Amino acid sequence: xxxxxxxxxxxxxxxxxxxxxxxxxxxxxxxxxxxxxxxxxxxxxxxxxxxxxxxxxxxxxxxxxxxxxxxxxxxxxxxxxxxxxxxxxxxxxxxxxxxxxxxxxxxxxxxxxxxxxxxxxxxxxxxxxxxxxxxxxxxxxxxxxxxxxxxxxxxxxxxxxxxxxxxxxxxxxxxxxxxxxxxxxxxxxxxxxxxxxxxxxxxxxxxxxxxxxxxxxxxxxxxxxxxxxxxxxxxxxxxxxxxxxxxxxxxxxxxxxxxxxxxxxxxxxxxxxxxxxxxxxxxxxxxxxxxxxxxxxxxxxxxxxxxxxxxxxxxxxxxxxxxxxxxxxxxxxxxxxxxxxxxxx
Amino acid sequence: xxxxxxxxxxxxxxxxxxxxxxxxxxxxxxxxxxxxxxxxxxxxxxxxxxxxxxxxxxxxxxxxxxxxxxxxxxxxxxxxxxxxxxxxxxxxxxxxxxxxxxxxxxxxxxxxxxxxxxxxxxxxxxxxxxxxxxxxxxxxxxxxxxxxxxxxxxxxxxxxxxxxxxxxxxxxxxxxxxxxxxxxxxxxxxxxxxxxxxxxxxxxxxxxxxxxxxxxxxxxxxxxxxxxxxxxxxxxxxxxxxxxxxxxxxxxxxxxxxxxxxxxxxxxxxxxxxxxxxxxxxxxxxxxxxxxxxxxxxxxxxxxxxxxxxxxxxxxxxxxxxxxxxxxxxxxxxxxxxxxxxxxx
DNA sequence: TTGAAAGCGCTAACAC
DNA sequence: GTGTTAGCGCTTTCAA
Numbered sequence: 001x002x003x004x005x006x007x008x009x010x011x012x013x014x015x016x017x018x019x020x021x022x023x024x025x026x027x028x029x030x031x032x033x034x035x036x037x038x039x040x041x042x043x044x045x046x047x048x049x050x051x052x053x054x055x056x057x058x059x060x061x062x063x064x065x066x067x068x069x070x071x072x073x074x075x076x077x078x079x080x081x082x083x084x085x086x087x088x089x090x091x092x093x094x095x096x097x098x099x100x101x102x103x104x105x106x107x108x109x110x111x112x113x114x115x116x117x118x119x120x121x122x123x124x125x126x127x128x129x130x131x132x133x134x135x136x137x138x139x140x141x142x143x144x145x146x147x148x149x150x151x152x153x154x155x156x157x158x159x160x161x162x163x164x165x166x167x168x169x170x171x172x173x174x175x176x177x178x179x180x181x182x183x184x185x186x187x188x189x190x191x192x193x194x195x196x197x198x199x200x201x202x203x204x205x206x207x208x209x210x211x212x213x214x215x216x217x218x219x220x221x222x223x224x225x226x227x228x229x230x231x232x233x234x235x236x237x238x239x240x241x242x243x244x245x246x247x248x249x250x251x252x253x254x255x256x257x258x259x260x261x262x263x264x265x266x267x268x269x270x271x272x273x274x275x276x277x278x279x280x281x282x283x284x285x286x287x288x289x290x291x292x293x294x295x296x297x298x299x300x301x302x303x304x305x306x307x308x309x310x311x312x313x314x315x316x317x318x319x320x321x322x323x324x325x326x327x328x329x330x331x332x333x334x335x336x337x338x339x340x341x342x343x344x345x
Numbered sequence: 346x347x348x349x350x351x352x353x354x355x356x357x358x359x360x361x362x363x364x365x366x367x368x369x370x371x372x373x374x375x376x377x378x379x380x381x382x383x384x385x386x387x388x389x390x391x392x393x394x395x396x397x398x399x400x401x402x403x404x405x406x407x408x409x410x411x412x413x414x415x416x417x418x419x420x421x422x423x424x425x426x427x428x429x430x431x432x433x434x435x436x437x438x439x440x441x442x443x444x445x446x447x448x449x450x451x452x453x454x455x456x457x458x459x460x461x462x463x464x465x466x467x468x469x470x471x472x473x474x475x476x477x478x479x480x481x482x483x484x485x486x487x488x489x490x491x492x493x494x495x496x497x498x499x500x501x502x503x504x505x506x507x508x509x510x511x512x513x514x515x516x517x518x519x520x521x522x523x524x525x526x527x528x529x530x531x532x533x534x535x536x537x538x539x540x541x542x543x544x545x546x547x548x549x550x551x552x553x554x555x556x557x558x559x560x561x562x563x564x565x566x567x568x569x570x571x572x573x574x575x576x577x578x579x580x581x582x583x584x585x586x587x588x589x590x591x592x593x594x595x596x597x598x599x600x601x602x603x604x605x606x607x608x609x610x611x612x613x614x615x616x617x618x619x620x621x622x623x624x625x626x627x628x629x630x631x632x633x634x635x636x637x638x639x640x641x642x643x644x645x646x647x648x649x650x651x652x653x654x655x656x657x658x659x660x661x662x663x664x665x666x667x668x669x670x671x672x673x674x675x676x677x678x679x680x681x682x683x684x685x686x687x688x689x690x
Numbered sequence: 691t692t693g694a695a696a697g698c699g700c701t702a703a704c705a706c
Numbered sequence: 707g708t709g710t711t712a713g714c715g716c717t718t719t720c721a722a
Contacts (some may be wrong), residue, residue, distance in 0.1 A: 005490075007715055018693045023717060034691055053489070056466045057406045058715035061698050066402060068445075076434065082427035089421065089448055098466065100413075101446050103434055121401045121443065144398075145350075260632040282629070287605040289634035352699055363709045368701055379707045403699030406714050693722080698715105705710075 006050045015046050022047075026054070060122070069310065070118040070126040072102045072111065073152075080253060080280055080299070081129070084151070087303030088127060095311065097124070106131045106193075106224055119146050125310045129153050133195040135160060147313035151306045154197045154326055161313070162326035163306040165297040167198050167279075170331040171205020171251075174277050174295045177333055178247050179213055182341040183275050186210065187245035188219045189231065189255045202251045202279055218245065222255055231258035232265060239266055247275030247339070253282055256292070276338040290337030298329045305329065351395045360391050367392075371399070405467070414655065415463040415471040417447045417456065418497075425598060425625055425644070426474070429496070432648030433472060440656065442469070451476045451538070451569055464491050470655045474498050478540040480505060492658035496651045499542045499671055506658070507671035508651040510642040512543050512624075515676035516550020516596075519622050519640045522678055523592050524558055527686040528620050531555065532590035533564045534576065534600045547596045547624055563590065567600055576603035577610060584611055592620030592684070598627055601637070621683040635682030643674050650674070 008026075012019045017039070024033050025043040046052075060066045071088055073081040085101055092099045100123065104111040111131055115138075118126055125147035130138065135157035142148050142160065150162040171188075178186045188206045190199050207217045222230045238244045250256035256278035263270055270276050270290055278285065281296035305327055353371075357364045362384070369378050370388040391397075405411045416433055418426040430446055437444045445468065449456040456476050460483075463471055470492035475483065480502035487493050487505065495507040516533075523531045533551045535544050552562045567575050583589045595601035601623035608615055615621050615635055623630065623639040630637035650672055 005715095008717095009715075019715085020694080020717075020719095021692060024692095027717085036691065039691085051489075053461075053465050055406075055715050057402060057411060058698090059717080061400075061402045061406050061700090061714090062716045062718090064698070075431065076421075077424075077428045077431035079422075079424055079427070082424070082430075083422045085427075085446070086420065086422035086448060089446065093447075098445050098447075098462070100443050101430070101434065102438075102443075103431060116398075117443070120398050144396075257628060257632070264632050264634075283602060284627070284629040284633070287602070287609050288629070289609075350699095353701095354699075364699085365701075365709065365711090368699095369708095372701085381707065384708085400699050403714090404701080406698090406716090407700045407702090409714070691722100694720090696717105696719085698717095700714090702713100703711090706708080 005055065006052050007055065008052075011043065011046050011050060011052055014050070015042060017043070026052075066122040066124055067096055068098045068100060068121070068123045070100045070102065070114075070123045071128075072104060072114055072118070072126060073129045074104050074106050074131060076101050076103045078253070079282060080297070083299045084303055087300050088307055091303060091307040095307075104131055108132050112137055115141055119144065125149075125314050127151050127306050127310060130155060131193075131196070133193075147310055149306050149309045149313070150326075151302060152198060156197075158325060160325065161309045161322075163302055163309065164197070164326070164328055165302065165331050166328040167201035167331075168205040168208075169328075170279060170295040170297075171202035171207075171249075172209045173205070173331065173333050174249050174279060175206045175209035177293070177335065177339060178249060178275060178277060179209065179215070181247075181275065181339050183247035183339075184215065185218070185245050186215075186247040186249055186275075188217070189248055189250045189259060190219050190221050191227070191252060191255055192221050192223050194221065199251055206249055206251075222258070227254050228258045228261060231255065232262040235259070235262040235266055235268070239268070244268070244274060247271075247277070247341075250276065250278045253278065253280035256280070256282075260292075271338050271340050275341060281334055285336065290340070293336045293339040294334050296332040296334050298331065301329050350400065351397050352400065353397075356388065356391050356395060356397060359395070360387060362388070371397075411467040411469055412441055413443045413445060413466070413468045415445045415447065415459075415468045416473075417449060417459055417463070417471060418474045419449050419451050419476060421446055421448045423598070424627060425642070428644045429648055432645050433652055436648060436652040440652075449476055453477050457482055460486055464489065470494075470659050472496050472651050472655060475500060476538075476541070478538075492655055494651050494654045494658070495671075496647060497543060501542075503670060505670065506654045506667075508647055508654065509542070509671070509673055510647065510676050511673040512546035512676075513550040513553075514673075515624060515640040515642075516547035516552075516594075517554045518550070518676065518678050519594055519624060520551045520554035522638070522680065523594060523620060523622060523684060524554065524560070526592075526620065526684050528592035528684075529560065530563070530590050531560075531592040531594055531620075533562070534593055534595045534604060535564050535566050536572070536597060536600055537566050537568050539566065544596055551594055551596075567603070572599050573603045573606060576600065577607040580604070580607040580611055580613070584613070589613070589619060592616075592622070592686075595621065595623045598623065598625035601625065601627075605637075616683050616685050620686055626679055630681065635685070638681045638684040639679050641677040641679050643676065646674050 008019045008022050012022045025040050030040045089099050102114045129152040135155040139159050150160050154162045154164050190203050210217050250259045268274050278294040281294035285292035353364045353367050357367045370385050375385045434444050447459040474497040480500040495505050499507045499509050535548050555562050595604045626639035626641035
């Protein structure tokens, strides 16, 4: 059943020529080596007759190129990352690369293990949304010669090429929108661990905006592993104590979902009782009742820039000095119904 | 910068022993070859001193095993497939395999190209949600010795191991729920191309259920490439002509979204004006207003069974005769608010 | 115009 | 107990 694949050698032998000749022809280098047209034909014919499939593994070993890149994120089933993955996949395919996708579940040791694995598999580069708190491990990887670009989350280190959304600004914009809509007491729903740059930046933006107009910041930190239950309990408690916020800025899509569930469960109407805006836009937000306002990230652009930088590294053209190693892409405010405050009081 | 990686050879040379010796030690086969403990230590020490990273490419070539499997679906950014991918990834990782993910966009030629590519890359197996109408191409692949299992969609051929949801039954269950809820004129929103088994099976189930109670089937086929605009136009037309359905069975998640958008745009309240049930449950359905009823597929189970069968093929234990080559997993009806008909008239 | 030879990094069979 | 040899399938000089 598992018959051996036909190799270059098989073709060569059955034609009475050398492997090299066959390789040259099959790689379209016949012309530049002045190989007879007739020979070419025979080779090509034989190859297709034998149903020859080049073994890319062998080719990769010989060439020192695997034509594979890795994408490492916290969870590929999160819609933000799956959209990102799709964008990267398209880019990679067009450039002749396959994509190996890995999820880390925010576990640093798992991330490190996965990164080593990819390195051992000789991937030509890695695009990473890291859960790590510092970049020692990653600079080591980079120094091993593995092209690497950080996406979505930045680390506090200047050595690594990084492509992120402008999360701080997004936090500000979203918060300002809340304030401009007449809300006086917006709660920011953040997530731990606190070193994740996306969240901390968004919190900063929120804090700036709120402070600027003399409102005291109010941030609740939701533990990553228990988002839904924690948020529901929180809302319940605030309601019981009669000190609900008049609006909520949910700082990523998982906490937005949790907030929506909790609000609904506790019979709190959006936006009548509580306004809501989400960081991360989701297709479903558009047709919910009410439609959810959101700060949208430029996912396709993130992928594009990150992939471009990775290719630069792979092709050694990283010499092209960038203005800055880290680029922050602009986000976009989408106003829908969930932040429509009832007439001002 | 791109310094050469240290190889087995480097360790061997710098220690004055043979490559083979080093290989054995590093693979934990020192004991069974009676290699001196002291030698082991020296090797291990040197390996870590030199920061040795085994080249999996070379290892794979030698072993004839790539420790990689492919997952091919129509679009990895569709939440159904990204959840499936995550489940497969976990299984694969636990079994020591990496996962290469590919999207076909329902294009048969792209699918074929991707499949060949994976084959050339020597993946050890492929899990595929195929867009093809027949299985000639796939049996050829299988006959080339590539372990293959179909997931989500089945083809009309008995040779290929296949794992799907019981879509026909799901279609029936969903439709019956509509009927039981008092709806008299349910429209099924299908999608073309018509050969996609998931959809055609669901239509069958719908038709059975509706026919059984003497209602005439009413199926609208939405072209795959223009779902949103088509659905919106359709609803608009039906409304204008004053012959709206009293309920809609949206036969997959993309058409559900489209229906929701269209209904909202045309000011049609769910479920007051039109009831709605979706094939495929989405996390967001739970907290929408109204919460959307749905037929839920057992995604984790699909992945599990498919992966198990793939492993059986890879390990040659596929001899274990299955009861049937194709398995259909039960689906689950989730009743929420979108199918709550107002008091019967 | 074609072929021979070397070698990518690894492992398994078989000596010593 | 330890080391040698051969070779996975491919590409690329270099020589003929």
